[in-house]
Amino acid sequence: MFFSLSFIVLFSANIPAGYAQASEDAMVTAYPVPSGLPSKYVSSDFTITAGNTSVPVYVSGENAWGNNVSYAALDTSGLTNVNINVHFPFNSYQLLPHSLGLSGTRNGNSVSVQVNPDTDVTLLLDGDYNGRVLHLFVRSPETNIPSMQDSHVIYYPPGYYDLSAQGPVQITSGQTVYISGGAIVRGRFLVQGSENVTIRGRGILLNDYVSGDGFDEVALALKNSKNIEIRDLIVARDQNAWTAFMWKSAQVDVLNYKAINARYASSDGFNIANSHDVLFDHAFIHTSDDSVAIKGTGNAGYDPAVDPATAPPTYNITYQNSQLWSDANNAIGIGAETLASTFDNIKFKNIDILRNFDDINYPDQLTERAAINICALNATTIQNITFEDIRVEKAKRLINITMEDDFWFGSLPGNWQWPGVIRNVHYKNITSMSDGSNEIRIYGRDAAHLIENITFKNIQIGDQFVSAFQSAYFRVNSFARNLELYSPENPNGITTDGPILPDGSTHHAAEQFSMEQGVNHWFYRTWQAGVGTRDMVWNLDGSMHWHGPKAWDAIWKADGELYFHPDVTQILLDWVSPRAGKIEINGIVKKSVVNGGDGVTVSIWKNNQMIWPSNGQWQVLEYNDNMGHETAASTILNKGDVISFRVDKRGTTDYDSTKWTPEITFID
Incomplete structure (x- = not known):
């Protein structure tokens, strides 16, 4: 164990020209790097001074692109001059979020800015x-510091504590954990079956290891507990697992919590599962997965075979005045696990989403991801959800509500055999300055699992408000009901019952996949020589497949893509044109299972004529071809013409699962 003292410095400095005068009596507190801390945790990319006070800069680890993410913290009683020296060349800089109105000044490789207490700036x-990147946390002076002599306090004074060789510190009822400024604890904390617990302090909880001791591999876990306060803590984690979570807990306040875990992936910031009466206020989270995830993982752990009605509910959650950065998945997410009897009364307010990317390995391929996302895997009731005063700096899709069979290529299965609905979701004062698609996607599942009563009020993209559903942004399928849109142009609102595609012309086979023949003009069929064409039957055994008459002929959907498997029968995905016009066909066809077999053949037909490949010969996909072929074609249709996407075996049907997600667009 090592100790070092923090220091407090009276702020005084020469103010650069053009600066407003900072408060001369502002007190700046910085905490030196504790003795014994390995140098790998100290950033070499930046140095910081606040007035004349040196502020240590740490590194949490590498992001998905192999670059260090740095962070620093200081306490101050008033407006303070901060100088950041960057130790590598750069051309331009921004201080995020833009809602702070900070511009700063540059002198060579240094950026100077004046900041007030209780400000997080990137x-x-x-x-x-x-x-x-650098995340800087500027805080007000600490008050009501607990006593080291209090027998109910686990007190970590300044120093470095490596607890990685032991199990988590287990905190019991009535205890307080205090990590003082200048203390770094490399370890884990567990609150289980306890109440009236506080975990606080200006120090750092560091976790970058896997213990394998049977306890949860997270930095901070709350389980079956109540009346918990987490305050002022910085959690630096460098593992592809959740940073913190609560499960079956209640009356939890998480205040001024800062978490950085940029490791790809599953590095969620602080997950909330089957809990209620939870408040997050002034949080900052940088992850390479969901920054915020509100989940239902069941009464005894996630099991999709369990009826969600038997699982504890998730309700009365407020998340406000916070900043979020997600390098993968969602910035704000409800789901994907929704094994809870209900999700009710959940509010997000005054949030800056600094960044939301979908996935480094599968960019633009995962339809269930967004800056603001609800993704249900389990049939339950999700209702009374509010997103208000949300500002998005950088993202791809803006808003998504969807009901999926499974998540991440089938690794996390869902279950829709019970009733379920998503309703009464309200988006108010959502502003996006992002250069992404800003898509707003609302996709219900079927007539028994609808999305309904969704309100959009003052949705602003750039300097324009979205004033019509028939805009470039909305994509709504036929299982969404009663969507309302309000804008300065339409203050009384307009209503739609879907479906809406971006220009009324795009038909996406996976997004429009249904358990009913003919929905969205899609039909699921087989063909066999001497027998002809037959409609498939929806499998009611829970596998959620269309099946033909043989053992292996099937079409199914997983993680936003369609899968085909032939038998002695060919697989036909048929689309019947609702009108005349010129269309373009796109989509990549590739092998899904590449362990063996002899591959498949694929083709596209218009009525009884092959239109792709253009040479009139079926395209061969070798058994291990997981890159595939772009299936691009165009043709002119009459109403009622059939476009047929076909998959056939070669010699055997072994390992013949094939991915193909066609899209048809009218271009006239």
Whole structure:
């Protein structure tokens, strides 16, 4: 165990020209790097001074692109001059979020800015969200510090504590954990079956290891507990697992919590599962998965075979005045696990989403991801959800509500055999300055699992309000009901019952996949020589497949893509044109299972004529071809013409699962 003292410095400095005068009596507190801390945790990318006070800069680890993420913290009683020296060349900088109105000044490789207490600011260089960034947490002076002599207090004074060789510190009822400024604890904390617990302090909880001791591999876990306060803590984690979570807990306040875990992936910031009466206020989270995830993982752990009605509910959650950065998945997410009897009364308010990326390995391929997302895997009731005063700096899709069979290529299965609905969801004062698609996607599942009563009020993209559902942004399928849109142009609101595609012309086979023949003009069929064409039957055994008459002929959907498997029968995905016009066909067809077999053949037909490949010969997909072929074609249709996407075996049907997600667009 090592100790070092923090220091408090009276702020005084020469103010650069053009600065407003900072308060001369502001007190700046910085905490030196504790003796014994390995140098790998100290950032070499930046140095910081606040007035004449040196502020240590730490590194949490590398992001998905192999670049360090740095962070620092200081306490001050008033407006303070902060100088950041960058130790690598850069051309431009931004201080995020823009809602703070900070511009700063540059002198060579230094950026200076004046900041008030209780401000989180990020230095972004050259607009490179994948590059080396700095997060700075400026806090008010600490008050009501607990006594080291109190027998109910687990007290960590300044120093470095490596607890990685032991199990988590287990905190019991009535205890307080205090990590003082200048203390870094490399370990884990567990609150289980306890109440009236506080975990606080200006120190750092560090976790970058896997213990394998049977306890949860997270930095901080709350389980079956109540009346818990987490305050002022910085959690630095460098593992592809959740940073913190609560499960079956109640009356939890998480205040001024800062978490950085940029390791790809599953590095969620602080997950809330089957809990209620929870408040997050002034949080900052940078992850490479969901920054915020509100889940239902069941009464005894996630099991999709369990009826969600038997699981504890998730309700009365407020998340406000916070900043979020997600390098993968969602910034704000409800789901994907929704094994809870209900999700009710959940509010997000005054949130800056600094960054939301979908996935480094599968960019633009995962439809269930967004800056603001509800993704249900389990049939339950999700209702009375509010997103208000949300500002998005950088994202791809803006808003998504969807009901999925499974998540992440089938690794997390869902279950829709019970009733379920998503309703009464309200988006108010949502502003996006992002250069992404800003898509708003609302996709119910079927007539028994609808999305309904969704309100959009003052949705602003750039400097324009979205004033019509028939805009470039909305994509709504036929299982969404009663959507309302309000804007300055339409203050009394307009209503739609879907479906809506971006220009009324795009038909996406996976997004429009249904358990009913003919929905959205899609039909699921087989063909066999001497027998002809037959409609498939929806499998009611829980596998959620269309099946033909043989053992293996099937079409199914997983993680936003369609899968085909032939038998002695060919697989036909048929689309019947609702009108005349010229269309373009796109989509990549590739092998899904590449362990063996002899591959498949694929083709596209218009009525009884092959239109792709253009040479009139079926395209061969070798058994291990997981890159595939772009199936691009165009043709002119009459109403009622059939476009047929076909998959056939070669010699055997072994290992013949094939991915193919066609999209048809009218271009006239």
